[in-house]
Amino acid sequence: MKNRIIIGFISILLYGCIEPFEAEFVDFESALVIEATITNEIKQQQVVLSRTYRFEDEGPTAESNAIVSVSDDMGNTFNFQDTGNGVYLSENAFAAQSGRSYQLSVTTVDGRNYGSDPTQLTAATSIDEVNAVRITNDDGVDGVAILVDSFDSTGNSKNYRYEYVETYRVIAPTWNPTSLTGAPEPGCDVIKIPNTTDEQICYPTSFSNKIILTSTEDLEEDRVSDFMVHFISRDNYIISHRYSILVKQLVQSNEAFTFFKTLNELSGSESLFSETQPGFLQGNVSSKENANEIVLGFFDVSSVSEKRIFFNFDDFYPGEALPPYVEPCVPSAPVIANMGGCVLRPILEIGAGIYFGDNGEPSENEGPYFIVPRVCGDCKVLGTTEVPDFWIE
Structure with a gap:
């Protein structure tokens, strides 16, 4: 037990x-x-x-x-x-x-x-540097490593635990100034209206969820050099536009x-x-x-030091295609209604889909509008639209 x-x-x-x-x-x-x-x-x-x-x-x-x-x-x-x-x-x-x-x-x-x-x-020990470096990790994955340096000349710290908070700009790839919604009258009809609810640019934040430790106990000096606290794959959408990470060092x-x-x-x-x-x-x-x-x-009662850095995708992958978005954003064209009742309107009302564009030549099993998953056209699914106070362009 x-x-x-x-x-x-x-x-x-x-x-x-x-x-x-x-x-x-x-x-x-x-x-x-x-x-x-x-x-x-x-x-x-x-x-x-x-x-x-x-x-x-x-x-x-x-x-x-x-x-x-x-x-x-x-x-x-x-x-x-x-x-x-x-x-x-x-x-x-x-x-x-x-x-x-x-x-x-x-x-x-x-x-x-x-x-x-x-x-x-x-004992208190400050972070000297936090650096972002492009590497290929042990699994052969191309990406960006977040590395930390620190030094305690007194040799009293030795045991370190790290946490991080990452914030990044997301641009919804299929955001549209036009939106689809149910018609005022009951039934299956939908109408186009100006988009006043969906957002194109957001700033999600996520926190480290693993235990990150290192010790200098067996080293000649109490120095942490190029210790990797985080690795971000080149194909991770969070680094597509602008990325920031706050690294915290806790002496234990x-x-x-x-x-x-x-x-x-x-x-x-x-x-x-x-x-x-x-x-x-x-x-x-x-x-x-x-x-x-x-x-x-x-x-635990620990002294803390922290440092924040920013970088852009082009800093490490100039001229290369951006990572794939969090969702494939493949459009579909549900019919307005079928023998079972309304089809498109319930999808819109529960927020499962969002307007992408008109389907100029719908087939027999298609409707007149293309839709995509909401996250593709409304980044609020991922995070807040408010620009963080610490954000630097």
Whole structure:
């Protein structure tokens, strides 16, 4: 049962990274999962609470209405508010301070109390450079590597974890100033109107969803050189027009680094069910009342450095064709109606299709209008139209 819990825990922390596995278990015990990294950034700090879940379930269950706080050894307490989906944000912005010890406290809605070991902020080390370089990776794929350099002359950092946030401009390839909609009167007819709802240019954002670690423990100096935190295939549409990535470097304690390293090893498909797999991945959070209760997760207090870069597709592939769009955008021409009733109008009303152009010579099984998937003519499917504050052309 403990093995099953730890596998479910990995799926929560790396949700979306692992292929679905069809299985059903009879014996199952829900365990609290705590994800918390407090940093030296002045911001609303975040704690995420969830529950392990069965393989047949769609995903983790958020732990709602808990009382969450972080206290330091100077008598300060920082309270957190439930913002939904298991995400708790500190009521006020604060930053972890060097030399102070911090502890996490969680009381769930059923009155159970949990806490972390006292944890101190790690040494601060800044990112020196983030570079984008065209490479062919080990799988023979042409693309752009995001590389990081950093150096700690004191040699006190050594353990590094990386996260990134990528934002990119998307241009809907078949956006049209004209739109199709249902006619005012009931029935199957559709009419053309000016397009006032669909957007051509958007700025989606996505976050890293894997554990990225490196250590300089066995090196002569505490230097990270050309460490690849991300690789983007040449055929990935996100680099078609303009791309930006914010790389975050978190310095970790030996305990935190070991925890995340073990978790990363367990996330491999070959190791999940290996005979050498440990039954329980011990973190630094536990029940205050029941030493035998399984609690999963780690309360990490890390110093952070970050750096952002931009690049265009032409910077690495001048004069070459752009990557294929996220959707093939092949037009079709559904009939207005058939013996079963309306055909085109319901497609438009549920947002499954969007106007592409007129079908000048429809065949017997075609209608007078071409449509494409909505994402092809309305980029809002992918992200916001608002230009980010940090965006630089």
